[in-house]
Amino acid sequence: MPKMNDYGQPIGASVPGWSPVALPTAQRVEGRYCALEHLDADRHADDLYVAYAAAPDDRDWTYLPYGPFADPESYRVWATAAARSADPRHYAVIDQATGRALGTLSLMRQDPANGVIEVGNVVFSRSLQRTPISTEAQYLAMRHVFDDLGYRRYEWKCDSLNAPSCRAAERLGFTYEGIFRQAVVYKGRNRDTAWFALIDRDWPGVRDAFERWLDPANFDAEGNQRQALAVPER
Template sequence: MTSVAFVEPVTLIQGGLRLEPLALAHEAGLAAAAADGQLWRIRVTSVPGPGETRAYIEQALAMREAGSRFAFAVVDEATGRVLGSTSYHDIMPAVRRVEIGYTWYAKSVQRTHVNTTAKLLMMGHAFDTLQCHVVGWRTDNYNFASQRAIERLGAKKDGVIRGHALRRDATIRDTVMYSMRAGEWPEARAQLLYLLTRHNGT
């Protein structure tokens, strides 16, 4: 089994949100999403800046071809608007593990149901369809909003890898690692569904 075959092309839909395989056709929509809040100015993210969106997508497609990453465009079903992007990455078929990352959304949809719904879709596909044993996350040690969001999913903090990666400003970051095992997924799913129900007021 190769990682290319492990994560096959799929479109995931729920709650008015559609996660579809990232393609060059998403370039304009993705650039507009990044411009909503000028997200590339945040030093602890890797959002493409002006004029960088095509290269960003091409890199994601190359990583998909290599089997190490599968990127999605996050799309509003009703309007077709691209809201951001998220990916499976560090795909390890031999141990049935994927990580979820490269995640960012237009500022106008942050702190809404979008991230919770997207994570529910991706975690559900990873655990229920791909039969993953573990799903992981990693984030910058200074990206406290991301750490809180990951912890709200029910993931457990594994530790910190010091001096692990370069930021966009060429400083060296520590990386905070999280994970969830398959046995923890049912409770996490119930909590995510509860949060979405509260958001929808039902």
């Protein structure tokens, strides 16, 4: 039953001791397979363009508001502007084995007063997709948001027609919350936005599931997973 105020009205649960949290910073976030580094065009743009250009087609850009990029120079222009942004705060995903940047993601729509933040602009190259690095990169962003910065709510939003993104959100432990109709116009077309979120009380169980999955013992000699990522049902 909800708490009632003196007028007999239901009100939300108290959040004792709450105070605004910190904004994401440019600090490097370390993992076993990868690290997240603040995007820097001079250090990362060339690697990222090469990684993206290796794809046989441009389908990875369909649901993004930018891209594809015709040449390294046009990507560098985008990366230079993105690196200057504090919101979104863009990060390059660095392969620990090679030191090369293979993808990007961002922490965006930052609301430190309410402890709400969104992960977005996820652009993972084909060499990064479906690898332990891609899963760990998402885990590192979550861990940074919840454990380092103290946020209460972590959001994932995507075009409702982007089935791979919706499946990824659910695999990673986000809860589907519904569709905002006609939320965005991008690339000259409508976007109905699917909303997903992970909240702080869900995070400990999700974190444990990620850590079990990322354990080297979960992978065979060829790097194939032994057990799938299994976040707790809620």
